[in-house]
Amino acid sequence: MNTRSISFRLVAGYAALLTGIFALLCALLYLDLRYFLENDLLKSQERRARQIASALLAHAPQTGEAYVASQVKDWYEPEVNNRFIRITRGDGTVMYLSGAPKDGGFTPADVPRLSLARLRGESARRLKLADGKTLLVAVLRYPLTAQSSYLVEFGVPLAPVQTMLDHLFLQLVWGLPLAVAVITAGGYWLVRRALTPVQHITRAAEQITHHNLSERLPVSHSGDELAQLSVALNRMIARLDDAFQNSKRFVADASHELRTPLTVLRGELENLMEDARLDAEVRERAASLLEEAMHLSRIVEQLFTLSRLDAGEAQTDWARLDLAELARSTAEQMSLLAEDKGIAITCDANQPAPVEGDRVRLKQVVVNLLDNAIKYTPDNGAIQLRVRAVNSHVLMEVEDNGIGIPPAALPHVFDRFFRVDRSRSADSESAGLGLAIVKSICTAHGATVEAQSKPATGSRFRVELPLAKP
Ligand code: ADP
Numbered sequence: 001m002n003t004r005s006i007s008f009r010l011v012a013g014y015a016a017l018l019t020g021i022f023a024l025l026c027a028l029l030y031l032d033l034r035y036f037l038e039n040d041l042l043k044s045q046e047r048r049a050r051q052i053a054s055a056l057l058a059h060a061p062q063t064g065e066a067y068v069a070s071q072v073k074d075w076y077e078p079e080v081n082n083r084f085i086r087i088t089r090g091d092g093t094v095m096y097l098s099g100a101p102k103d104g105g106f107t108p109a110d111v112p113r114l115s116l117a118r119l120r121g122e123s124a125r126r127l128k129l130a131d132g133k134t135l136l137v138a139v140l141r142y143p144l145t146a147q148s149s150y151l152v153e154f155g156v157p158l159a160p161v162q163t164m165l166d167h168l169f170l171q172l173v174w175g176l177p178l179a180v181a182v183i184t185a186g187g188y189w190l191v192r193r194a195l196t197p198v199q200h201i202t203r204a205a206e207q208i209t210h211h212n213l214s215e216r217l218p219v220s221h222s223g224d225e226l227a228q229l230s231v232a233l234n235r236m237i238a239r240l241d242d243a244f245q246n247s248k249r250f251v252a253d254a255s256h257e258l259r260t261p262l263t264v265l266r267g268e269l270e271n272l273m274e275d276a277r278l279d280a281e282v283r284e285r286a287a288s289l290l291e292e293a294m295h296l297s298r299i300v301e302q303l304f305t306l307s308r309l310d311a312g313e314a315q316t317d318w319a320r321l322d323l324a325e326l327a328r329s330t331a332e333q334m335s336l337l338a339e340d341k342g343i344a345i346t347c348d349a350n351q352p353a354p355v356e357g358d359r360v361r362l363k364q365v366v367v368n369l370l371d372n373a374i375k376y377t378p379d380n381g382a383i384q385l386r387v388r389a390v391n392s393h394v395l396m397e398v399e400d401n402g403i404g405i406p407p408a409a410l411p412h413v414f415d416r417f418f419r420v421d422r423s424r425s426a427d428s429e430s431a432g433l434g435l436a437i438v439k440s441i442c443t444a445h446g447a448t449v450e451a452q453s454k455p456a457t458g459s460r461f462r463v464e465l466p467l468a469k470p
Helices: 006-063 065-076 159-207 225-274 280-310 323-339 359-375 434-444
Strands: 084-089 094-097 122-128 134-143 149-157 318-322 344-348 354-358 382-390 393-400 448-454 458-466
Touching: 006 065, 006 084, 006 122, 006 134, 006 149, 006 159, 065 084, 065 094, 122 149, 159 225, 225 280, 280 434, 318 323, 318 359, 323 344, 323 359, 323 382, 323 393, 354 359, 354 458, 359 382, 359 393, 359 434, 359 458, 434 448, 434 458
Parallel strands: 344 382
Antiparallel strands: 084 094, 084 149, 122 134, 134 149, 318 354, 382 393, 393 458, 448 458
């Protein structure tokens, strides 16, 4: 799981917030209920204590204490109702003490006594008994005359309330993580669903390169922020497409327009060079200018070729041909150039390798690769040209034992106008367009081209073309 993703961070934050809110609500609910239940219980005990005082003890001098005791027992039935009742005289002697409750929850005789002197009016006591149980007791001091008074204690065990609260506590402790888990899972599902269009947009955007700028990102019909983002990105891609098309058109138009004047210029310079009436020095200068004009012509030709390939030139000369035969004849033509440097070209292309394509363009691939191999291999080096059909492909490799290409430059050798290092180029005519043309021709033929190289050891260029169908 990606912990830095928006979905993870949203769900984690939302789960933490919910856990906090739920825990606070549960704690408030538990404490509030406990306060309410205990308070309510205590109030009813106080009411009963006041009842004993006003209805029975007030008349004790006339009715006698025995009558009061029997009435208390009859009215409240403390043993049956699990209640604790104790009436203490002002001198500390007990006038009435309820018997043991039916459930045996406590022993009335063991309930600690209260010092009468310290008590004023009413109070409540929470008594912890020896066995750990709690008794909630309302205490009332009832002054009968100036000399005599009574202390009425009316209590009930807290156990039933506590049992209920314990049960609630357990339910909350189990219910809270469960509720958080369910809400988190639901939240995760919702967030994933909401962010799915982002994944679609990302995947589509990854696919768009300068080769397919006419494609657009998917736009959902929801009209939400993501749909607006897709529309905005599509507008940006359209503007890029326009700019790209304009620059391509500019290169195509410029190279096309430059061809004719350059041809005229070359012709004029050739005429000047051969004009015997002119000074030798002037003719020498014309020769040097002609060399530059030819260099310029070559670059313009290469740019023109590239712009035609970019525009997807009409495949009128598309035919079935044997790449092995094409490679053999091209290698033979170029062997003269190689021999000048004492380099031997070994051609291993004896099996037929049928492909479909433009013969002129494919020949250009072989020429450019061999030309580079010759250019970047020192005198007396060796070049191998191999062509063979493998499964559904035709593989062509050009390998040399020349100066090689540094690893940092290798990924860029097919870029336009890229040259590893001007000082390495054997001639000043290299413009860094040869391999870019190779790549464009390969792309137009559904082929791939890749370079492997080790500096000072050599390079290998590998072209893989689809085998022509029988
Ligand atoms: P250039 O016209 O400069 O040769 P390319 O596009 O043909 O341009 O090649 C790009 C760069 O790749 C060259 O500048 C050269 O440094 C390097 N390169 C190409 N082929 C080879 C090779 N066989 N051996 C070493 N370096 C090469």
